[in-house]
Amino acid sequence: MIGDVVVLALEGGHAFELGVFCEVFGIDRSDGALPVYDFALVSAAGDSVRTRHGFEVRASHGVDRLASADLICVPAYDLAVPQPDRLTDELRAAAERGARVMSICTGAFLLGAAGLLDGRRCTTHWRYTDELARRHPRARVESDVLYVEDGPIITGAGTAAGVDTCLHVVRAAHGSAVANAIARRMVAPPHREGGQRQYRERPQARQGASPLSAVLNWIEANLDRNLTVEEMARHAHMSPRTFARRFQQEVGTTPLQWLTGQRVLLAQHHLEATDTPVTAIAGRTGFGTVDNLRHHFVRRLGVTPQGYRRTFRAPREE
Known part of the structure; x- marks a missing residue:
């Protein structure tokens, strides 16, 4: 601390x-x-x-x-x-x-x-x-x-x-x-991962600042779905190849890497602020299974979801 x-x-x-x-x-x-x-x-x-x-x-x-x-x-x-x-x-x-x-x-x-x-x-x-x-x-x-x-x-x-x-x-x-x-x-972006490129745009473009702004907001609103690059590209009215290239240029990482990062952030919120079971969190964040959630959580944060909750879960007010 x-x-x-x-x-x-x-x-x-x-x-x-x-x-x-x-x-x-x-x-x-x-x-x-x-x-x-x-x-x-x-x-x-x-x-x-x-x-x-x-x-x-x-x-x-x-x-x-x-x-x-x-x-x-x-x-x-x-x-x-x-x-x-x-x-x-x-x-x-x-x-x-x-x-x-x-x-x-x-x-x-x-x-x-x-x-x-x-x-x-x-x-x-x-x-x-x-x-x-x-x-x-x-x-x-x-x-x-x-x-x-x-x-x-x-x-x-x-x-x-x-x-x-x-x-x-x-x-x-x-x-x-x-x-x-x-x-x-x-008034700053809440999270950019350390591994993102120095010379890239912020991972979530501001409203109206980029053609990707709308699709980023749409992805965040649909994290529980089994999203694919093809579906994201259709929503952005681009071919998958063009979408992947534009995404890398503007966000500094691939669509799927960014998607995984947003899902981990959402899981962190649920683990910190709610008593929602880990199985339900896995579904709400689009990971599907506890094993898949645990895999990506450990890979990104170096701790299991249960361990993270024990460390960061805010105590309930009496």
Whole structure:
């Protein structure tokens, strides 16, 4: 569980990525019964730092604050701006004591300098993956994903993928209902899988933004049916081949992979928010059988549906 969150304010830092961390973890949403974090903005370079955009950000704490953090967030920064050696020492010490460390975009380079990427899968913005691999040859850099979690280290790709990365961490800590509620407050897509391509459109296009918008909504409304690519293509008024190609281009994955992901998300909702038997959930989500539901659930989330329910089922109010 995450309670104590620290965000680093870095010299030459990027404002958007810093803002994403602050937006997800630094806002009191208790009015919506959502988690409230013990949040701190930390600088290793004095009370304030100058961003790459020219304005200053004032931090409320020094590096010592990292010692108590459950989660340390490292935003993007200008790689030409050196960061204090003490910062990498503190990041290494935090990871060794069990804290989770998360970066967005070029923030991964600071994790690499601390040795936290050695032997681990990781990512950064696609423009910098080759450089990250060159500087840290022991890291297993993946160039075409939105985010990667390997042990206590989470790395996200550039800019908007930072939102996906943060929501993934929230989902793992508090369940999909909390992550989805925060996403709605942020007016952001509730879920994009880490393996989706960095340069693709979001998996669910906004209304009117794409010819696929209507068919995506139709698929979501019919997840309990035995849908085929041919049927989806007919609904989109395309040939199966054209539909599959357009879907890959706009969504970043295949129709059946996206369909399976949506079914798993729906199953998560039922497991968290209802007492519906797993056999009924398998039918309502289109998996048909418990064995099929369990297969895809374990493959995607690494846990059985029953195990997921035990972990994330919200306690009933008396």
